[in-house]
Amino acid sequence: MTTLENTISILKGLPEPDLIRVQALAEKLFQRHEDKMADEAVGRFLKPMSRQDFLQDIEEAENEFARGEYQEMGEALDEVYRELRI
Numbered sequence: 052m053t054t055l056e057n058t059i060s061i062l063k064g065l066p067e068p069d070l071i072r073v074q075a076l077a078e079k080l081f082q083r084h085e086d087k088m089a090d091e092a093v094g095r096f097l098k099p100m101s102r103q104d105f106l107q108d109i110e111e112a113e114n115e116f117a118r119g120e121y122q123e124m125g126e127a128l129d130e131v132y133r134e135l136r137i
Contacts, residue, residue: 052060062073100108115121122130 062070065073
């Protein structure tokens, strides 16, 4: 028997309240897996940076905004989509 078949066999004997608890646990595990996969995907596109580098980037962005040197979000996303070819 596979792990899935064994698990299903065990679950068949559980009362409804326990099945609801198992379902809630499975949803939490699935969410953790989704979050981890999303973090890994984002990590492939972002360069590693120190706290100081991050704060300097924020300061520069604030200065650019104050000078009126900014891009609308839709334009920025379109540019990213073109670069990623999505």
